[in-house]
Amino acid sequence: xxxxxxxxxxxxxxxxxxxxxxxxxxxxxxxxxxxxxxxxxxxxxxxxxxxxxxxxxxxxxxxxxxxxxxxxxxxxxxxxxxxxxxxxxxxxxxxxxxxxxxxxxxxxxxxxxxxxxxxxxxxxxxxxxxxxxxxxxxxxxxxxxxxxxxxxxxxxxxxxxxxxxxxxxxxxxxxxxxxxxxxxx
Amino acid sequence: xxxxxxxxxxxxxxxxxxxxxxxxxxxxxxxxxxxxxxxxxxxxxxxxxxxxxxxxxxxxxxxxxxxxxxxxxxxxxxxxxxxxxxxxxxxxxxxxxxxxxxxxxxxxxxxxxxxxxxxxxxxxxxxxxxxxxxxxxxxxxxxxxxxxxxxxxxxxxxxxxxxxxxxxxxxxxxxxxxxxxxxxxxxxxxxxxxxxxxxxxxxxxxxxxxxxxxxxxxxxxxxxxxxxxxxxxxxxxxxxxxxxxxxxxxxxxxxxxx
Numbered sequence: 001x002x003x004x005x006x007x008x009x010x011x012x013x014x015x016x017x018x019x020x021x022x023x024x025x026x027x028x029x030x031x032x033x034x035x036x037x038x039x040x041x042x043x044x045x046x047x048x049x050x051x052x053x054x055x056x057x058x059x060x061x062x063x064x065x066x067x068x069x070x071x072x073x074x075x076x077x078x079x080x081x082x083x084x085x086x087x088x089x090x091x092x093x094x095x096x097x098x099x100x101x102x103x104x105x106x107x108x109x110x111x112x113x114x115x116x117x118x119x120x121x122x123x124x125x126x127x128x129x130x131x132x133x134x135x136x137x138x139x140x141x142x143x144x145x146x147x148x149x150x151x152x153x154x155x156x157x158x159x160x161x162x163x164x165x166x167x168x169x170x171x172x173x174x175x176x177x178x179x180x181x182x183x184x185x
Numbered sequence: 186x187x188x189x190x191x192x193x194x195x196x197x198x199x200x201x202x203x204x205x206x207x208x209x210x211x212x213x214x215x216x217x218x219x220x221x222x223x224x225x226x227x228x229x230x231x232x233x234x235x236x237x238x239x240x241x242x243x244x245x246x247x248x249x250x251x252x253x254x255x256x257x258x259x260x261x262x263x264x265x266x267x268x269x270x271x272x273x274x275x276x277x278x279x280x281x282x283x284x285x286x287x288x289x290x291x292x293x294x295x296x297x298x299x300x301x302x303x304x305x306x307x308x309x310x311x312x313x314x315x316x317x318x319x320x321x322x323x324x325x326x327x328x329x330x331x332x333x334x335x336x337x338x339x340x341x342x343x344x345x346x347x348x349x350x351x352x353x354x355x356x357x358x359x360x361x362x363x364x365x366x367x368x369x370x371x372x373x374x375x376x377x378x379x380x381x382x383x384x385x386x387x388x389x390x391x392x393x394x395x396x397x398x399x400x401x402x403x404x405x406x407x408x409x410x411x412x413x414x415x416x417x418x419x420x421x422x423x424x425x426x427x428x429x430x431x432x433x434x435x436x437x438x439x440x441x442x443x
Binding site: 029033037047058069116126145 | 193195196197199200201202203204228229230231232233234235236237238239240241242243244245246247249250251253254255257258328331332335342344357359368370372404
């Protein structure tokens with residue numbers, strides 16, 4: 001039996017096939033929740049964001065364009081954007097320190113094989129990230145998880161804006177080279 | 186903005202770290218018809234920008250998350266139909282599609298009604314108990330066994346190495362020598378006429394037959410017991426249909442446990 005790929009599930013979701021959305025949820029909700037939790041530091045809010053994310057996928061499945069990127073990126077980008085919007089909407093951030101770190105790692109993929117593939121990909125990405133100098137990794141994480149612009153990162157870190165821009169560019173260039181298909185970290 | 190200037194900003198663009206003015210300039214540039222590698226650079230940068238997310242360990246959502254999505258899917262779908270009809274256009278969602286979306290809820294509702302009905306009389310309850318008594322115990326499948334092993338400390342996950350002159354495909358071995366169990370999953374193994382893939386547990390010179398890979402929801406799979414700390418490796422061969430007591434073909438994929 002051939003596994004249906006992500007793009008196939010999105011196409012079926014676009015035809016109102018609820019089981020396809022369930023398939024996407026089983027494959028990607030664990031990652032989406034990890035991202036939302038890292039940004040929001042609140043389990044309840046992060047789960048709400050995951051719900052909103054998959055409902056948005058349900059509504060917008062027809063708009064998905066594989067030429068513009070993979071399904072994983074599409075889902076995680078929706079989730080991240082919604083989570084950051086929530087953070088920005090908070091009048092006062094009520095962050096629970098360490099909440100994300102306290103969450104247990106749990107397999108959330110649809111099948112053991114998918115879980116294994118996700119684990120292998122995660123290890124590959126983690127290895128790529130560890131090759132970055134600490135300063136480069138920091139600017140990437142501030143931009144990704146806190147939604148900071150380069151100017152805001154410079155203000156936060158006290159570095160010159162030009163330095164931040166250079167770090168962002170070098171970090172993304174290096175990650176792109178390391179994570180290119182076929183490259184072994 | 187030129188393509189060169191865009192590519193200078195593409196990393197920050199992919200990360201969403203540009204200021205509003207730069208962002209508008211990039212969007213305007215991307216909307217232009219002709220480019221010198223801008224879209225390719227953007228795609229690569231966007232994939233790289235996902236690294237912080239992909240490096241996180243997944244977190245299992247609570248049971249209520251999917252249930253909440255299901256509930257809202259039905260509402261959303263009905264609302265979309267209603268809006269389309271109000272707009273006078275042909276509805277995107279047909280009745281049958283709504284039924285598909287609502288199916289889990291209908292099933293849940295039917296199940297709830299059934300439970301209530303079954304609870305209504307002692308006789309019904311007893312009948313249910315009798316029915317449950319003849320339901321066989323859950324049989325372990327390669328998928329369920331893999332899930333069990335993956336939840337245990339000490340489980341090794343290995344990609345099986347294709348051997349020279351072997352086959353195209355991807356196979357992983359999930360091994361727990363303490364449990365003396367292994368599960369093999371494979372994808373993309375080329376079928377061969379009148380042949381099947383067979384698993385072998387190799388201890389020194391002894392190659393013990395350990396099952397035939399069978400198609401399943403996860404691809405091809407097989408599970409086997411008797412994988413211990415004395416086991417040197419697990420290997421796949423192509424054998425005549427149904428398998429052989431000893432390998433007749435070369436090893437096509439190997440996972441070394443040493």
